Amino acid sequence: MQQVLQYIDGRRKQHEAELIELLQIPSVSADPAFAADVKRAAEWVQRRLQGMGLAAELITTGGHPILYAESPPMPGAPVALVYGHYDVQPPDPLDEWITPPFEPAVRDGKVFARGATDDKGQMLTHVESVAAWLAVAKKVPLQVKFVIEGEEEVGSEHLGEFLRANTERLACNCVVISDTSQFAPGVPAITYGLRGIAYFELRLTGPKQDLHSGVFGGGVANPANALTKMLGALVDERGRVMIPGFYDDVAALTDRERKEFASLPFDEAAFKQQLAVDQLAGEEGFTTLERRWARPTLDINGLTSGYQGAGAKTVLPARASAKFSCRLVPNQDPTKVAACLRKRLTELLSPGIKMELVEHHGAPGVVMPLESPFLQAAATAVEAGFGRRPVFIREGGSIPIVNTFADLLHADVLLLGWGQNDDNPHSPNEKFSLDDFHRGIRASAALWQELAQIKK
Numbered sequence: 001m002q003q004v005l006q007y008i009d010g011r012r013k014q015h016e017a018e019l020i021e022l023l024q025i026p027s028v029s030a031d032p033a034f035a036a037d038v039k040r041a042a043e044w045v046q047r048r049l050q051g052m053g054l055a056a057e058l059i060t061t062g063g064h065p066i067l068y069a070e071s072p073p074m075p076g077a078p079v080a081l082v083y084g085h086y087d088v089q090p091p092d093p094l095d096e097w098i099t100p101p102f103e104p105a106v107r108d109g110k111v112f113a114r115g116a117t118d119d120k121g122q123m124l125t126h127v128e129s130v131a132a133w134l135a136v137a138k139k140v141p142l143q144v145k146f147v148i149e150g151e152e153e154v155g156s157e158h159l160g161e162f163l164r165a166n167t168e169r170l171a172c173n174c175v176v177i178s179d180t181s182q183f184a185p186g187v188p189a190i191t192y193g194l195r196g197i198a199y200f201e202l203r204l205t206g207p208k209q210d211l212h213s214g215v216f217g218g219g220v221a222n223p224a225n226a227l228t229k230m231l232g233a234l235v236d237e238r239g240r241v242m243i244p245g246f247y248d249d250v251a252a253l254t255d256r257e258r259k260e261f262a263s264l265p266f267d268e269a270a271f272k273q274q275l276a277v278d279q280l281a282g283e284e285g286f287t288t289l290e291r292r293w294a295r296p297t298l299d300i301n302g303l304t305s306g307y308q309g310a311g312a313k314t315v316l317p318a319r320a321s322a323k324f325s326c327r328l329v330p331n332q333d334p335t336k337v338a339a340c341l342r343k344r345l346t347e348l349l350s351p352g353i354k355m356e357l358v359e360h361h362g363a364p365g366v367v368m369p370l371e372s373p374f375l376q377a378a379a380t381a382v383e384a385g386f387g388r389r390p391v392f393i394r395e396g397g398s399i400p401i402v403n404t405f406a407d408l409l410h411a412d413v414l415l416l417g418w419g420q421n422d423d424n425p426h427s428p429n430e431k432f433s434l435d436d437f438h439r440g441i442r443a444s445a446a447l448w449q450e451l452a453q454i455k456k
Contacts, residue, residue, distance in 0.1 A: 001449050004136045005384075008129070008441050015128050015441065016111075016434060018048070022086075022120050023104045023113040029064055029087035029154045038064050038150050041086040041120075045127070045148055052131040056146075061158035064150030068169075070143060071130060077142035077452045078173035078374075083405065084123030085152035085179075088115035089426045096428035109434055116432035118425035122178035122418050122440065123148060129444035141452035145172060152179075156401050163408050173412070174374040174451065175405045178440065180417030183393055184265060188386040188443075190378055191415035193294065193367035193394035194402060196328035198337050199301075201358040202227070202345065203321045210306070211316040221352030223320035224305040230348045231322060234298055239283035239291075241298045241326070245340040249331040251367070253294050261289045264391055293394035296332060300324045327396060334362025363400035366413070374412045377450035382416065385443025416443070 008015075027041035028034040042058055042065050049056035049069045056069035064087060073079075091101035091114045099105040104113035111121070126146075133140045147170065149159050163170065183189040204223040211220060236242050253261075266289055272280060282291035291297075305320035307313040326337055338359050349355050368375055370392060382390040395415075402413050418440035424430045 001446065004132050004445050005442055007136050008132045008438075008445060011128075011132075012438055015124075015438065018128075019111065019121055019124055019437065020104045020113075022124065023111070023115055024102055026091075026102045027087050027115070027150065028090050029151055030090055035064075038087055042067055042148075042150055045086050048127055048131075049146065052127075052134050054130075054134075054146075059162065061151075061162065063154075063158050066150070066159065066162050067148040068146065070145040071134070071140045073143045074139070074141065074452070076456065078454050078456055079143045079145065079171065080448070080451055081145040081147060081170060081172040081175045081405075081409070081411070082123075082126045083175055083177050083401070084126070084146075084148050085119050085150065086123070086148055087150040087153050088118070088120070089153050091428070093428060098429055101428075101430070106434070110431040111434055111437075112429055112431045114430055116430050117419040117423040118430065119152070119179045121432040121437055125178060125418060125437065125440035126176065126444045128441045129448065132441070132445055133448060141448050144448065145170060152401075159401060160404055163404060167408055170409060172409055173454075173456065175409065175411050175413045176416060176444075176447070177399075177402070177413060178416050178418055178444075179399070180395060180415050181419045181421050181423065182417055182436070183391050185420060186388065187265065188382050188388060188390040189393045189417060190375065190382065190390045191395050191417060192370060192375060192392050193330065194365060194399055194415075195293070195296075195394075195396050196330075196332065196334060196363045196365035196403075197398040197400075198326045198328060198334040198341075198362040199323070199360040200325070200338070200341065201321060201323045201360060202230070203319070203356040203358065204230075205319050205354045205356075206352060207316070207318050210318050213314045213316040216316050220316060221350050222316050223353055224317050226350040226353045227303075227305065227320040227322055229350070230345060231300060231324070233348055234344070239281065241296065243298075243337070243340050243344050246296065246326075246337060249333065249336070250296060251330040253290060256370070257294070258290065260392060261287065261293070264289065264393070292396040294329055296329050297327045298324060299327075327398070328362075328365050330365040330367045332365065334364060338362065361400075363398055363403055365398075366403050366406060367394070368412055368414075372412050373454050374414060374451065377454060378414045378416060378447060381447035381450045382443045384446035385439045385441075387439075416440075416447075418443075 025041040027038040054069045059066045101114040206223040302323040306317035
């Protein structure tokens, strides 16, 4: 192991050069104009894996290709599958970038480019660590499989189909994903839980057209009034979601989790200052971290109705709509939540108003048991790479593909984030600390050693 780490430390410049080369490829999956570049990024990763001695296959899909590779089997040892993506978000707005998004620039020990942390830099740490094992020991302590896709930033449309068609080929004991963040600078983290989501659009219709509010006001139901009344009834003043049955299946935080969350170096005053708010809000009886990571919510995402141009227009709108989402926690079923919501909205609907509730998408929350031997092995590996034992955290966002991997492959999912919360993924001036990049390669190399010691 020590020889592998020494080899990695001696190749810092080569690793950075490879990262910069990959970041120069504008693999924007959302824009058809970049289709050739997306394929070029896939081929770049394929060549890197082939150069390590692995058979790397580009698999055609209805969209961008999926890259698959694997190291030789190691009898008696577990199997790990690395998932990542080589596609990136559009770089707009371009005028807010200090340096061009696909001309990587190093400033203050960080590389600035689109895809630096999401996900090229983090994904590449696992490629480089396997390369190091193969160069030094001629083998990896366990079999590592790679699934690297090019559609993560557009919803992974074809990945689920690929996984379902290849469950035997992809069989593994754990899935390793590095597409998240550390808790704070110098505080590495393992994310063991994610909230799920249920996303809705509520459309209300009243009269056949917009009406004069003076002539018709008071005689015709106003969809905008009805909408605000209905939405206002869904969350009470204590921050509780007022949908009957909403909390029936919520998995409560354990005492251990609440203690560990409370022990984290979280500064509420600094958090408020960062957001430019003077008060925080949410469900009573829970801390800010508990509410953000492990409690369900309902939030309005957008409202549309009536006249919104300059000046005044006395109109009674014919239509009103809202988009809103529920963040779900483990054990909550998006389908059941949707049924309960529909029933409640029907009860709240005003006479003279027609309602349409559109269910856009949903995914359940996921949580890995803290006692998992794979999670504990990962903690030891992260400590080897970063020089500090990681903290265990949850995240409030949703990564639906995590559920897909866990359900189809019956494997524990290890979310090992090397980035920072301020790395600006999806925003201008995305960055990745080069020190964290190198630490991530070391942690990944140690991970294969630690996982290999787990009895199947």
